[in-house]
Amino acid sequence: MRKMKIGIMCYPTVGGSGIIATELGKMIAEKGHEVHFITSSTPFRLNRMDPNIFSHQVSVNTYSVFEYPPYDIALATKIAEVIKNEGLDLLHVHYAIPHAVCAILGRDMANSDIGIVTTLHGTDITVLGTDSSLTEAIRYGIEKSDIVTAVSNSLRDQTYDLVGPKKRIETVYNFVDEREYKVKESSQLKSDLGIADDEKVLIHVSNFRNVKRVEDVVETFYKVHDQINSRLMLVGDGPEMGRIVQQVKDLGIEDYVLFLGKRDNLTELYNISDVKLLMSEKESFGLVLLEAMACGVPCIGTAVGGMPEIIEPGFNGYLVELGNTNEAALSTLKILSDEEEYARLKAGALETVQLRFHSSKILDQYIGLYERLLDKG
Numbered sequence: 001m002r003k004m005k006i007g008i009m010c011y012p013t014v015g016g017s018g019i020i021a022t023e024l025g026k027m028i029a030e031k032g033h034e035v036h037f038i039t040s041s042t043p044f045r046l047n048r049m050d051p052n053i054f055s056h057q058v059s060v061n062t063y064s065v066f067e068y069p070p071y072d073i074a075l076a077t078k079i080a081e082v083i084k085n086e087g088l089d090l091l092h093v094h095y096a097i098p099h100a101v102c103a104i105l106g107r108d109m110a111n112s113d114i115g116i117v118t119t120l121h122g123t124d125i126t127v128l129g130t131d132s133s134l135t136e137a138i139r140y141g142i143e144k145s146d147i148v149t150a151v152s153n154s155l156r157d158q159t160y161d162l163v164g165p166k167k168r169i170e171t172v173y174n175f176v177d178e179r180e181y182k183v184k185e186s187s188q189l190k191s192d193l194g195i196a197d198d199e200k201v202l203i204h205v206s207n208f209r210n211v212k213r214v215e216d217v218v219e220t221f222y223k224v225h226d227q228i229n230s231r232l233m234l235v236g237d238g239p240e241m242g243r244i245v246q247q248v249k250d251l252g253i254e255d256y257v258l259f260l261g262k263r264d265n266l267t268e269l270y271n272i273s274d275v276k277l278l279m280s281e282k283e284s285f286g287l288v289l290l291e292a293m294a295c296g297v298p299c300i301g302t303a304v305g306g307m308p309e310i311i312e313p314g315f316n317g318y319l320v321e322l323g324n325t326n327e328a329a330l331s332t333l334k335i336l337s338d339e340e341e342y343a344r345l346k347a348g349a350l351e352t353v354q355l356r357f358h359s360s361k362i363l364d365q366y367i368g369l370y371e372r373l374l375d376k377g
């Protein structure tokens with residue numbers, strides 16, 4: 001095996017792209033390669049000590065002469081420093097802006113010709129791609145990268161539509177660490193949370209941004225709860241939280257909705273859940289769907305973005321039209337009221353993670369891309 005030295009740039013805070021970048025780095029390091037994270041703070045999932053993992057922190061000074069702290073320049077400078085000091089073989093950046101653009105600048109500063117792999121996650125394209133002040137920078141980041149990947153075919157196609165790059169974009173799907181996300185006995189947690197044995201549990205996990213349409217999740221639950229003894233667990237926090245708390249009060253369902261905030265024990269929470277709801281209006285992939293499926297939870301999601309590439313209706317869950325909470329409630333009731341259907345979908349969910357999105361398969365794809373880059377150089 002050829003040992004590689006790989007620099008990884010991502011947003012290290014909680015969020016799907018940060019999780020993927022960190023988990024990928026950890027798995028690459030386990031394979032014996034050297035991984036250098038270059039980030040503003042230590043990635044939050046980087047909790048295990050691994051002798052092949054190094055963390056380089058970007059510090060941004062605030063001078064009164066600058067209206068804005070020059071983070072991007074500081075990151076590019078750090079990238080240049082790490083390329084030279086550590087003798088990196090390649091860079092893998094997550095997000096076209098600022099990370100791909102910073103990597104291009106850092107490589108130039110270091111007078112190096114190492115390859116850059118850029119992975120698009122969605123927010124950089126579907127939100128920023130529509131902001132014309134940034135389109136050129138996104139296109140530049142994509143065109144000047146050596147290899148570009150997107151986390152779904154949907155995101156790949158949207159990138160061509162919104163940004164119009166000439167560069168080939170390859171789809172490499174997301175994955176979960178199956179050693180962490182798996183079926184496990186968690187019934188004690190159900191009783192600790194005050195949920196009765198015979199109550200069905202619906203779960204939603206997100207950062208409560210507007211695009212997640214958490215109000216549709218609550219409305220769906222309201223309709224389900226009317227028919228079936230059930231609870232809704234809302235996991236995460238974000239800008240829409242106040243509005244959602246008010247909605248729950250207005251509907252008079254406070255006693256049946258658990259606001260759990262940000263949690264580490266997602267595996268346990270999924271293991272006491274019967275159905276997962278993700279009703280977003282934009283979702284390039286929907287990593288939380290995979291996390292739930294790895295724990296055997298059937299998923300209901302809106303037919304937008306990358307979700308139809310994960311959810312196979314009738315096999316591992318159901319797709320519903322955006323905003324159609326009647327359809328979502330009917331699909332949920334169908335799953336919750338038919339034991340055979342539930343068992344089938346649960347098996348389908350587990351099979352989806354094992355066969356289509358297994359981490360070893362995705363890891364091989366990324367390592368294949370890295371080797372392709374090194375062979376070219």
Ligand code: GMT
Pocket residue numbers: 014015016017018020121122123126151174207209211282283284285286287288
């Ligand atoms: O969904 C978010 O708000 C976070 C965002 C991010 O940038 O971390 O998630 C994006 O990347 C994830 C990992 O690839 C995907 O699973 C999410 O679908 C994607 N979010 C959106 O497209 C809205």
